[in-house]
Amino acid sequence: MTTPNQPDVPSGVISTFRTLLIGLILVVVVLGLAVVTMTMGRAGTEPVEPVRVDALANSNDSCVTCHRNSSPGIVEQFSHSSMALADVGCRDCHEVASDYPGAVEHEGAYVLAGPTPAMCQKCHQQQVAEFNQSRHAAPAYAAIKGVSEFTPEQVAMYQAIPEGGYVENKPVNGLYTVEGPEITRFACHQCHDIGRPNPDGSIGSCRKCHLRHEFSIEQARKPETCNACHIGPDHPQYEIYIESPHGIAYMTGGDDWNWDVESGTQTVSDFPAPTCATCHMSGFGTSGTTHDLGDRLTWYLFGSVSERRPAWQDNMARMKGVCFECHNENFINEFYENADLCVEAVNERALYARELIAPLKENGLLTAAPFDQPVDFLDFDIWHHWGRTTKFGTWMQGPDYAQWHGIYEMLRDISEMEVIVEEEMHKAGLPYEPPSTDDTE
Amino acid sequence: MLLMAAINLLFLGIDIYLAHSISGTIVPNEWIPIYFGPVGFVIVIIAGLISLKKKAPATIIIIIISILSIGVGLLGWVYHMMRGLALAGPVGEQVSIPLLVWAPPIVAPLTFSLVGVLAIAAVLPEDPVDSGILRLSTKCRIHFPFSKSRFYFFLAGLGILATLLSSVLDHARSGFENYWLLVPAIAGIFASVVAITFGVIRRPSRGDIATYFLSMMALCVVGAIGLFLHIDYDLTAGGEFVQERFIRGAPFLAPLLFADMGGLGLLALLKPDPAPNPEPNPSR
Numbered sequence: 001m002t003t004p005n006q007p008d009v010p011s012g013v014i015s016t017f018r019t020l021l022i023g024l025i026l027v028v029v030v031l032g033l034a035v036v037t038m039t040m041g042r043a044g045t046e047p048v049e050p051v052r053v054d055a056l057a058n059s060n061d062s063c064v065t066c067h068r069n070s071s072p073g074i075v076e077q078f079s080h081s082s083m084a085l086a087d088v089g090c091r092d093c094h095e096v097a098s099d100y101p102g103a104v105e106h107e108g109a110y111v112l113a114g115p116t117p118a119m120c121q122k123c124h125q126q127q128v129a130e131f132n133q134s135r136h137a138a139p140a141y142a143a144i145k146g147v148s149e150f151t152p153e154q155v156a157m158y159q160a161i162p163e164g165g166y167v168e169n170k171p172v173n174g175l176y177t178v179e180g181p182e183i184t185r186f187a188c189h190q191c192h193d194i195g196r197p198n199p200d201g202s203i204g205s206c207r208k209c210h211l212r213h214e215f216s217i218e219q220a221r222k223p224e225t226c227n228a229c230h231i232g233p234d235h236p237q238y239e240i241y242i243e244s245p246h247g248i249a250y251m252t253g254g255d256d257w258n259w260d261v262e263s264g265t266q267t268v269s270d271f272p273a274p275t276c277a278t279c280h281m282s283g284f285g286t287s288g289t290t291h292d293l294g295d296r297l298t299w300y301l302f303g304s305v306s307e308r309r310p311a312w313q314d315n316m317a318r319m320k321g322v323c324f325e326c327h328n329e330n331f332i333n334e335f336y337e338n339a340d341l342c343v344e345a346v347n348e349r350a351l352y353a354r355e356l357i358a359p360l361k362e363n364g365l366l367t368a369a370p371f372d373q374p375v376d377f378l379d380f381d382i383w384h385h386w387g388r389t390t391k392f393g394t395w396m397q398g399p400d401y402a403q404w405h406g407i408y409e410m411l412r413d414i415s416e417m418e419v420i421v422e423e424e425m426h427k428a429g430l431p432y433e434p435p436s437t438d439d440t441e
Numbered sequence: 442m443l444l445m446a447a448i449n450l451l452f453l454g455i456d457i458y459l460a461h462s463i464s465g466t467i468v469p470n471e472w473i474p475i476y477f478g479p480v481g482f483v484i485v486i487i488a489g490l491i492s493l494k495k496k497a498p499a500t501i502i503i504i505i506i507s508i509l510s511i512g513v514g515l516l517g518w519v520y521h522m523m524r525g526l527a528l529a530g531p532v533g534e535q536v537s538i539p540l541l542v543w544a545p546p547i548v549a550p551l552t553f554s555l556v557g558v559l560a561i562a563a564v565l566p567e568d569p570v571d572s573g574i575l576r577l578s579t580k581c582r583i584h585f586p587f588s589k590s591r592f593y594f595f596l597a598g599l600g601i602l603a604t605l606l607s608s609v610l611d612h613a614r615s616g617f618e619n620y621w622l623l624v625p626a627i628a629g630i631f632a633s634v635v636a637i638t639f640g641v642i643r644r645p646s647r648g649d650i651a652t653y654f655l656s657m658m659a660l661c662v663v664g665a666i667g668l669f670l671h672i673d674y675d676l677t678a679g680g681e682f683v684q685e686r687f688i689r690g691a692p693f694l695a696p697l698l699f700a701d702m703g704g705l706g707l708l709a710l711l712k713p714d715p716a717p718n719p720e721p722n723p724s725r
Contacts, residue, residue: 025595029637032602033630036609039538040617040626047616051539059529085540086524126465262463264689267678286677288685325678 050260055084063090066107078213093119101199118202128206130291132157137204139164140195144188146170154197162310163294174370175380191229218259223250226276233385235302236405240389240398241276249273264289268325279322286321296322298336301391304354304383305347342394346387346407353382353414355435356421365424375424378417386410442563442593442708443503447485449556449701450510454478456694460549463689470520474553477513481506485560492564497578503564510557517550542613548603552698555600559705562592570713587640593709594640594653597702598633601660604698605629611695621670625699628663632656636706654710660703667696 039048056064056079067090068075078084094111096103096119103110112119121128131137138150138158147155147170159166176188189196194208208228210220219225223241230237241247250257250273258270264283271278280296283289287296296319298312309315316336323332357379360366371377386409393401418434425432454475461471484506492499525544527535541547565575565583573585573592585592608629612622635656642649671691677683687693 025599025637028599029602029633032606033633035538035541036605036626036630039542039609039613040623047618048539048542048613050543051534051537053527053530053534053537053540055527055530057529057531057534061529085527121466123464123466123468262689264685283683283685283689286679286681286683288683 050082051085052080053085054079055081061089062107063094074213081214081216083215088123092122101201112200114205114207116198116200116202117204117206118198118200120206121202124206127291128202131206132203133161134292135161135163135195135294136291137161137195138197139166140192140204141197142166142170142195144173144176144184144192146172148172150197151201153201154203157203163300165300178371194229217263221259221275221277221282222254223247223276230276233389233405235388235392236401237276237392237396240393240396240401243398243400244396246273246275246397250275273326274322279319282322284322285325287318298340299343299391301343301395302388304387305350306343306391339394342402343391346390346410349407349410349414350383350387352435353379353417356414356417358435359430359432360421360424363425363428363430365428375417375420378413378420382410382413382417386413443485443489443560445705445708446507446556446560446563447482447489449552449559450478450485451482452478452694452697452701453552453556454482456692459688459694460545460692474513474517474550477509477553481510500564503560507557507560507564510560511554512557514551514554514557517553518547521545521547521550538613542610546607546610548606551603552600555596555603559593559596562589562596567713590709590713591640593705594636597657597706597709598636598640600702600705601629601633601636601699604702605633607695607698611692625663625667625696628656628659629699632660632703632706650710653706657703657706657710660706661700664696664698664700664703667699668693671696 056075059065059079064075064079078090091109093115094113096110096112098105098110100110100112102112102116104113117128117131138147138154139161142150142158147158150158158164173188176184179187191208193205195204197203209225211225223238227238231239242251253272254275257272258266261270266278266282266284271282271284274284278284280293281290294309294315296315297309298316298319299306300309320332320336327335357366357375360375366375367373371380386406389401390406390410393399393403393406422432422434454477457471457474457478458467461467461475467475485503488499488502488506491502521544525541525547527540562575565577567589568574568576568582571588571590573588575583575585575589577583587595605626608625612626615622617623635653639645639649639653645653671693672687675683675686675690675693677686
C-alpha cells in the first residue's frame with residue numbers, strides 16, 4: 001500500500017511480488033492451454049467416452065472395506081458406477097434414522113437393506129414423481145394383491161393416478177390365491193413388486209429396472225431390462241419387439257448405438273431405431289422424458305376388452321412425436337387407424353367369449369372358486385394370453401405374435417369353449433342357444 | 442464495467458439454474474449460485490444507483506458482494522472439481538481428460554470469481570488514471586504493478602481462457618466430429634493469448650490494437666453464431682421447441698460467454714475516466 005503523496009513509487013506488496021503475480025497468471029494460461037490441446041488431441045478421432053474408473057479402489061470407507069470381504073460383488077459393481085464417481089456413498093442411500101420405518105440395525109448404524117424410492121428421490125425427485133404417476137407404481141401391486149397392504153396415504157397416491165383405474169376394495173387376484181405364497185414370491189412378486197407399498201410410505205422399487213449396484217443407464221435403456229417381466233404368453237412384448245423391424249435393427253446394429261447419451265437429448269443419430277425405452281420413456285422427437293410408461297399409450301391393451309385411456313389423444317400425440325422422427329404422417333396415421341380396428345376386432349371376440357361362458361355362470365355351472373375348472377383356464381387364456389398377444393403383436397409389429405401366438409390361439413380356444421359350454425348345458429339339461437357373433441358388434 | 446458485472450451475475454444465475462435443472466432435482470448446495478446471481482445483480486444495481494449520491498457506502502456494498510461472488514465461484518469450483526476427480530480411484534486414474542470431460546464444467550463456477558474481481562476493479566477508482574493505484578479510501582490506496590486498463594486485459598484473457606476450456610471440454614463429448622466446433626476453440630486460443638499479451642505490452646502499436654480489436658470482435662461473432670447453432674441443435678428435427686432439449690441439450694446461453702468476454706475486452710479498450718474527487722470528510 002502507498003500513501004496519497006507517493007503515487008508513483010511501486011512499493012506496495014503487490015508491486016513487490018509482480019513477478020510472482022505475472023508468473024502465476026502465465027502458469028494458469030499455459031496449463032489451461034495444455035488441457036485444451038490435450039483434450040482436442042484426444043478427441044480428434046472419436047467422442048470421449050464416459051470413463052469406467054474403479055472409483056473406490058483406494059477407498060477406506062468402512063462400508064467399502066468391510067463389504068469388499070463379505071460381499072465383494074456389490075462393491076465391484078458400485079465402484080464402477082457413475083454414482084460412486086459422483087461421490088455418492090453407501091450411506092447416502094442406505095443409512096436412515098433409527099426410527100425410520102423399515103430400518104434395521106447394522107454395524108452400529110441403521111440402514112434400509114433395500115433403499116426405497118423415498119431415498120432415490122433425494123436426488124431424483126422428478127423421476128420418482130413420474131414413476132408414482134405410472135401403472136408401474138401402485139396399480140402393478142394392486143393387480144395381484146389389491147390395496148389391503150396400502151396405507152390411506154398410499155391409497156390416495158393410487159387414486160391420484162389418472163390411468164390407475166382405481167377400484168375400491170379391489171380383491172386379491174384369484175390366481176395369486178390359488179398358487180399360494182410358496183409360489184407367488186418367486187412368481188407374481190418378482191414383477192409386481194415394482195409397485196409394492198413400502199413401510200416408509202413410498203411406493204415401488206426403482207431397482208426393478210435400475211439394477212443394483214452399478215445403476216448403469218445403458219442397462220436401464222436396453223430392452224433386455226424390460227424382458228425381465230414383459231415376456232411370456234401373457235404379454236410377450238420382448239419377443240414381439242425382437243421380431244419387429246425395430247428389434248431387428250437393435251439386434252443387428254444396437255452395439256453401435258449411443259447408449260450413454262444425455263437423457264432428453266436423444267436423436268436418430270444416437271438411436272437409429274427405437275428400443276422399448278425410446279418409444280415409451282425417452283426424450284425423443286417432440287416428446288419429453290418420462291418414467292410414466294402409459295404417457296404415450298392410447299388403449300388399455302392389457303384389459304380383456306380394451307378401452308381407451310383417459311386423455312388418450314394427448315398420449316397419442318406424444319407417441320406420434322416419437323414416430324415422426326422416422327416415419328411420415330400418412331404412414332403413422334394409417335398405422336394407428338388400422339391398429340385401432342384390430343383392437344376393436346379383438347374386443348369383439350373377447351366379448352363373444354364372455355357371452356359364450358355367461359350361461360354357465362348364470363346357471364350355477366361354474367363354481368365361485370377361481371381356477372378350479374378347466375373352463376376357468378380356457379376363459380382366462382382367451383383374453384389374458386391370446387387376446388393381449390394379438391393386440392401387442394399388432395401395435396409392436398410382430399406378425400407372428402399377432403397371428404399364430406395371438407388370434408389363432410384365441411380362435412381355437414373360443415372354438416373349444418363353444419363345445420364345452422354346449423356340452424355342460426346339455427349335461428345339465430338346460431336349453432342352449434349359442435350367442436350370435438353379430439350381437440357383440 | 443460495473444453494469445457489465447451486474448448483468449453477468451444475473452445471467453450466471455439463470456444459466457446455472459438451467460444447468461442444475463438437468464437432473465430434475467436441484468440439491469440445496471446448488472441453489473447457492475442460483476439465488477446469488479439475481480440477488481447480487483439487484484444489489485449491485487441498487488448500489489450503483491446509491492453511488493450517484495454517496496460513493497462510500499455503495500463501494501462497500503459492491504465490494505462485499507464481489508467478495509461473496511469470488512467465494513461462491515471458488516466454492517463451486519471445489520464442488521465441480523471433486524466431481525471431476527476420482528480421488529479414491531487407482532493411482533494414475535484419479536485425474537484424466539475423460540473424467541474432466543464428463544464432470545460438471547470444472548471452470549464454469551470460476552466465472553463468479555471473475556465477475557467479483559471485475560466488480561471490485563470497476564468500483565475502486567484509479568488515481569491517477571493508468572497509474573495502477575486504486576483508491577480504497579481517502580487515506581488508503583493499493584498500488585498494482587499494472588494499470589487498471591491492463592488489468593482488464595488480463596482479466597479478459599483469463600475469462601476467455603475459462604470460456605475456451607469449458608467449450609473444449611464440453612465439445613469433446615462429441616469428439617469434434619463437426620469441424621465447425623474447432624472455430625470457438627481456435628478463436629478462444631487466439632483471443633486469450635492476444636488479450637494477455639496486450640496486457641503485458643506497455644505501449645501497444647496500432648497493429649496490436651487492431652489485432653486485439655478484431656480478436657474481440659471475432660469472439661462476439663463466435664458467441665452469436667454459437668447461440669444460433671446451439672438453439673438449432675436443441676430444436677427437434679422438425680424445428681419444434683421442446684423445453685427438455687433446451688435444458689439437457691446444448692446449453693444455449695453458454696456460447697454467449699464468448700460474446701461476453703469479447704464485450705469485456707472491447708470495453709477495456711475505452712479510455713478510463715479520471716477518478717472523481719474523494720467525498721469531503723464531514724468531520725474536517
